[in-house]
Amino acid sequence: MKRRHEETLSGYLFLLPSLIILTIFIGYPMLNSFYLSLHKWNGLSETKLFVGLSNYIRLLSDNEFWNAAKNTGVFTFAVTFGQISFGLIIALMVNRKLRGVTFYRTVFFLPVATSTVAVAVMWVMAYNPTIGIVNYFLRLARLPTPQWLQDPNWAMPGIIIMSIWKWVGYHMVIYLAGLQGIPKIYYEAAELDGANKWYIFRNITWPLLAPTTFFLLMISIIGSFQVFDQVYVMTRGGPIKSTEVIVYYLYQHGFRYLEMGYASAVAYVLFAIIFIFTLVQFRYRRKAGFYLE
C-alpha cells in the first residue's frame, strides 16, 4: 500500500513543473481566449463589455477578413503544392545518387534551418526591382521584371516563391526517409518484369509514399495557414492588403488597434479551421502507427 502511494506521489511531483507551466500558459489561455472573444476589450481597461457573438458576426461580414482569408487560402494552396512537388522531385533525384547525397541534403536544408525572418530579409533585398538578384537573373534570361513586393499583383507570388524556397528542403528530407523505407525487392521485381521508370513510379513508389505525402500535406496546410513572419517583414500585409493573411489581420486588430476581444474571435475561427486538419492528421498518424520511426 505504502509503495503505491509513494509511486503516485512521485508521479505527480515529477509532473508538477510541466503541469504548472502548461496549464498557466496554454490551458488557461485556451479557454480565456474564447471568453475574451465574447467581449469588447482594449486590453488596458478594467472593464470588459460582454457582446455575445457580435465579434463573430462582425468577422463574417468584414470584407477585410475575407480578403485575408482568401490570401491565406491562395498562399496555402500554392505553397503546399510547390513544396510537396518539388520536395518529391528532388528527393527522387537525390535518392538515386550514391555520391553527393550529404552535399545536396545540406544545401537544400540550409534555408529550412535559417530563421524565417532572416530568409525574409534576404528576399526583400533580392526582390528589389532595380538592384536585386531576382530581377538581375530575369533580365539575363530576357524575361519581364516585375516590381515584386511593390506591386499588388506580384507581392503574394513573391512571398509564395520565397516560402517554397525555404521549406522545400524539409519536404525533401521527409520524402527521402519515406523513399528509403520502400523495400528494394519491389523495384527489383518490377525491373525483372521489364517495367519502365514511369510505371514503377506510378504503381510502386507513389502508392507506397502515400502516408508520407499525406503527412506532408497536413503539415504544410496547417503551417501555411498560420503564416506571419514573412508577411510582417516583407510587406506588412501590403501593398493594398494584397498580402494580408489571417494571422497578420489578427495581429493588427489585437496589438495595433487594441481590439482584443475581436482579435480573440479571429483567433478562434482560425483555430477551428486548423483544428480540423490537425485532428485528421493526428488520427491518421495513430492509425498508421509512427511509420517513420
Next chain:
Amino acid sequence: MKTDKKFISSSLHWLLKDGYTKLLLHSLLIFGSFFLIVPFIWMISMSLSPIEKAFVYPPQLIPNPITIISYIDAMSLYPFGLYLFNSLFVSSIVTVAQLFTSVLAANALARLRFPGRNLIFLLILSTMMIPEHVTLIPAFQIIIKVGWLNTYYALIIPFASRAFSIFLLRQFFLTIPRELEDAARIDGCGRLRTLWHVILPASIPALSALTIFVFVDRWNAFLWPLIVADEERMRVVQVGLSRFFGQYGLLGSQWPILMAATVISAMPIVILFIIFQRRFIQGITLTGLKY
C-alpha cells in the same frame, strides 16, 4: 496507336538510360542547389563589401575590397551584439528548462504507474494541437499582469515546458528495458538516482536531438518575442532584424549592415546545423514537426 505508344515509351527508355540519367540528374540537382544557395551567397557578398560598392549593378560576386566594416557597424552602431546575447541567453535557458521539466514528466509518464496517468498524458498531448496564435492574447495579458513585459521571464517561463519535448522523451523512455531500472533498484537507487544514472545516459540520442530542436526553435521564434520583448534592449535577433527597416529607415548605405546583421542572426544556427547535421535531420524525421 499501340505502335505509337511503344515507340514513345522506348524512346523515353532510351533517354533514361543510365549514362544520360546520371548526367541529367546531376545537372538538375546542381541547378536546384544553385537556386537555393545564390541568395545566401549574395547576402554574404554584400555584407562584405564596402558601402560605396554595395550597389554596384550588375551584382558582383566577390566584393573588392573585402571589408568587415559592416559587421563592426552592426554590432556597434546598431545593437546587434546585444540582440545576439539576448537570443543566446534565452534560447539556452529555455533549452535547459525544457530538458529538465520534460525529463521529469516523461519519466513519470513512461515509467511510473499512478491513477490519472493516461488522462494527464492525453491532456498534455492535446496542447500540441493548439496553435500559437490562439493562446497569444491571454498569454500576453498574463505577462502584463505579472509585470514581465520586456523581461527575460516573458521570453523564458512560458516555454519552460512543452508537450512536444515531453512526448518525445516519453516515447523514448518507453523503449528502455525494465531490467536496467530493476538492476539499479537492487543496487539501492531511489527514483531520482535511477533517472540520473541509468535512464539519462541511455537517452543521449533523444536528449541531444531534443536539445538542438528546442534551441533552434526558440532562436528562430518571432511573433511572441515581437509582442512581449520589443523594447530595444530586450530584443532578440529576429525582432531586431525585422525592426531594421522601420526604425532605422533603409538608406542604401545600410544595406550591407543589414546583410551583416542577417548573417550574424543566421550564422549560429547554420553552423550548428552543419556540425550536427545528422542529429538535426534525425530529429526532424523522428518527429516530423516543423520548427
